Amino acid sequence: MTGKTFNVVLVGYGHVGKAFYHLLREKRDFLAARYGLRPEPRAVFRSSGGAVPGFLPPGKDLGLEPGQRVNFPEVLTWHPELRLKTVLEDIEPGVLIECTPSNIRTGEPGLTHIRRALDSGWHVVTANKGPLVVDFKGLKDRAAQSGLALMFSCAAAAALPTLDVGMHSLAGAEILSLEGILNGTTNHILTRMNQGASYAEALREAQARGIAEPDPSLDVEGWDTAAKLLLITAAVMGTNLALKDIKVEGITNVSPEVLDEAGGQGRSLKLLGRVRREGGEFKAEVSVTALDRSHPLFGVDGTDKGISYSTDTMGTVTITGGNSDPRAAAAALLKDIINIFR
Numbered sequence: 285m286t287g288k289t290f291n292v293v294l295v296g297y298g299h300v301g302k303a304f305y306h307l308l309r310e311k312r313d314f315l316a317a318r319y320g321l322r323p324e325p326r327a328v329f330r331s332s333g334g335a336v337p338g339f340l341p342p343g344k345d346l347g348l349e350p351g352q353r354v355n356f357p358e359v360l361t362w363h364p365e366l367r368l369k370t371v372l373e374d375i376e377p378g379v380l381i382e383c384t385p386s387n388i389r390t391g392e393p394g395l396t397h398i399r400r401a402l403d404s405g406w407h408v409v410t411a412n413k414g415p416l417v418v419d420f421k422g423l424k425d426r427a428a429q430s431g432l433a434l435m436f437s438c439a440a441a442a443a444l445p446t447l448d449v450g451m452h453s454l455a456g457a458e459i460l461s462l463e464g465i466l467n468g469t470t471n472h473i474l475t476r477m478n479q480g481a482s483y484a485e486a487l488r489e490a491q492a493r494g495i496a497e498p499d500p501s502l503d504v505e506g507w508d509t510a511a512k513l514l515l516i517t518a519a520v521m522g523t524n525l526a527l528k529d530i531k532v533e534g535i536t537n538v539s540p541e542v543l544d545e546a547g548g549q550g551r552s553l554k555l556l557g558r559v560r561r562e563g564g565e566f567k568a569e570v571s572v573t574a575l576d577r578s579h580p581l582f583g584v585d586g587t588d589k590g591i592s593y594s595t596d597t598m599g600t601v602t603i604t605g606g607n608s609d610p611r612a613a614a615a616a617l618l619k620d621i622i623n624i625f626r
């Protein structure tokens with residue numbers, strides 16, 4: 285058989301993890317035909333234990349030779365006693381997909397999963413921002429020392445290709461500043477507020493439509509945007525910022541007067557993440573900003589996102605759009621896997 289067959293272990297089987305698992309099944313033939321890639325899901329973990337696809341025996345010895353193929357799973361058999369460490373050490377290293385909840389203060393549990401995977405020779409593709417927010421340089425160095433990839437498009441605005449453009453399309457240009465609408469939930473709420481809804485109404489509506497979490501605090505207080513800003517600027521500008529270096533304002537205190545004033549001037553309020561060089565330093569902030577029509581991100585409404593890079597040689601380059609849902613997040617994970625093996 286030609287092409288590349290490799291093991292995949294998925295940690296986290298919630299909205300994104302499930303969407304990823306199903307996308308792998310859906311795209312199986314396409315991946316083989318177009319890219320010569322045959323990812324083999326070998327284990328899936330939730331907080332309560334793990335599952336092996338099909339009917340493989342659980343435990344220390346999974347009963348598999350390195351690289352041995354199993355049929356693509358139609359069934360996940362759950363085994364509460366299955367441990368990630370065991371699987372990572374017992375089978376041929378491939379790609380670990382990290383989809384557990386983002387804790388941007390401790391990085392856990394993803395930080396431990398990613399370190400363990402890299403130490404066992406696995407490439408890592410993560411949806412989870414937390415580990416990289418807490419230890420970006422440490423994890424990147426760990427991966428580089430072992431010649432492994434650590435990819436995080438999904439954690440850096442998912443379907444919007446912030447990193448691909450910043451790292452590859454703008455290679456050789458110096459990025460002098462960037463501005464981004466990086467959180468679809470807050471952009472949706474602000475869009476509704478720009479149309480006349482109150483904050484409370486817009487939030488309730490977003491929660492009812494599943495756009496905002498039951499606890500939306502990380503989004504509406506600006507921390508999700510700050511975390512993405514930190515990751516993107518670390519990757520494309522070589523910053524080494526911590527969350528505490530970013531001045532963060534959310535959307536919870538936008539007054540009707542501010543909305544009216546912006547509306548009266550034909551402007552639109554956006555939660556903008558911004559980084560610029562000032563002297564030898566990087567200044568980073570997240571704040572509600574009134575954009576006028578000439579701004580490249582003015583028309584980014586609803587759950588859409590966008591980023592605008594200002595460069596020394598290529599001028600200003602802006603990208604917008606991309607779906608904000610678990611399937612699109614899963615697609616960003618898949619893209620990173622493909623790019624590891626390109």
Ligand SMILES: NC(=O)c1ccc[n+]([C@@H]2O[C@H](COP(=O)([O-])OP(=O)(O)OC[C@H]3O[C@@H](n4cnc5c(N)ncnc54)[C@H](OP(=O)(O)O)[C@@H]3O)[C@@H](O)[C@H]2O)c1
Nearest residue numbers: 296297298299300330331384385386393411412609610613
């Ligand atoms: N939702 C999106 O559209 C989106 C977009 C981009 C990035 N992300 C990021 O993707 C990640 C996953 O988001 P989600 O919406 O899928 O979250 P979710 O629905 O809450 O799912 C989280 C999953 O992680 C599992 N988990 C928690 N602790 C674990 C542990 N110690 N070991 C193994 N598994 C554990 C949970 O297990 P149980 O099933 O047992 O509870 C659950 O299956 C987050 O970091 C998020 O920031 C999400």
